[in-house]
Amino acid sequence: MIIYPAIDLRGGKVVRLKEGDPARMTAYSDDPAEMARKWLSMGAVWLHVVNLDGAFGESDDANRSALEAILKLGAQVQFGGGMRSLDAIEDAIALGVSRVVLGTIAIEQPKVVIAALKKFGPEKIAVGIDARDGLVAVRGWKSDSGILAKDLALQMRTVGLRTVIFTDIRRDGLGSGLNIPSTRELADVSGLDVIASGGVNTIGDVIEAKEAGLAGCIIGRALYEGTIKLNDALGIKP
Numbered sequence: 001m002i003i004y005p006a007i008d009l010r011g012g013k014v015v016r017l018k019e020g021d022p023a024r025m026t027a028y029s030d031d032p033a034e035m036a037r038k039w040l041s042m043g044a045v046w047l048h049v050v051n052l053d054g055a056f057g058e059s060d061d062a063n064r065s066a067l068e069a070i071l072k073l074g075a076q077v078q079f080g081g082g083m084r085s086l087d088a089i090e091d092a093i094a095l096g097v098s099r100v101v102l103g104t105i106a107i108e109q110p111k112v113v114i115a116a117l118k119k120f121g122p123e124k125i126a127v128g129i130d131a132r133d134g135l136v137a138v139r140g141w142k143s144d145s146g147i148l149a150k151d152l153a154l155q156m157r158t159v160g161l162r163t164v165i166f167t168d169i170r171r172d173g174l175g176s177g178l179n180i181p182s183t184r185e186l187a188d189v190s191g192l193d194v195i196a197s198g199g200v201n202t203i204g205d206v207i208e209a210k211e212a213g214l215a216g217c218i219i220g221r222a223l224y225e226g227t228i229k230l231n232d233a234l235g236i237k238p
Contacts, residue, residue: 004048006220012062033069054082126163153190
């Protein structure tokens with residue numbers, strides 16, 4: 001199981017939101033590249049970077065600069081937020097992003113996902129399935145699509161997708177623990193590699209994700225607030 005330290009970007013700063021709400025934001029650093037360097041120095045191989053401004057449809061120039069600085073460190077970066085065209089996907093991959101995470105576009109323009117998979121291959125493309133009470137949310141989690149998470153996963157599998165990031169919005173940023181039953185169910189129903197996200201608080205949550213056979217686990221607030229030490233999550237002794 002791969003551990004992904006999360007670096008959520010808003011206005012060029014590292015932040016975390018509660019349940020995706022920009023009004024409930026905590027800023028942790030003005031230097032995303034330095035934060036990335038810290039996680040990499042502790043043994044992380046992948047980073048999960050999110051362009052929150054892009055997800056909310058706002059100007060994201062500062063976040064682009066931050067992403068470029070992070071990529072210069074040589075990390076494998078999984079990147080998403082506001083990726084709503086094939087050109088945007090191509091641009092991110094050209095910058096050096098290892099895997100692009102698509103969200104809203106998978107609901108609104110699935111043909112773009114199909115084109116991206118065909119052009120770049122399934123190792124470069126993931127779909128973020130962010131659900132509130134089982135229904136997929138879009139547009140920076142502000143709107144409900146009316147589509148069940150498992151139905152979207154099955155649809156994406158039929159077009160060649162291999163990797164899904166599943167977030168339970170009700171738990172994201174709250175430290176209430178992963179929704180392991182729903183995440184495992186999604187993996188079982190879809191047959192996809194599912195990365196768990198949303199609510200990780202203790203090392204026990206990470207162990208649960210591993211025991212559930214999930215492909216990965218994204219850790220955000222717990223790392224920034226010290227309820228999990230990255231060394232422990234990676235299985236590395238200090």
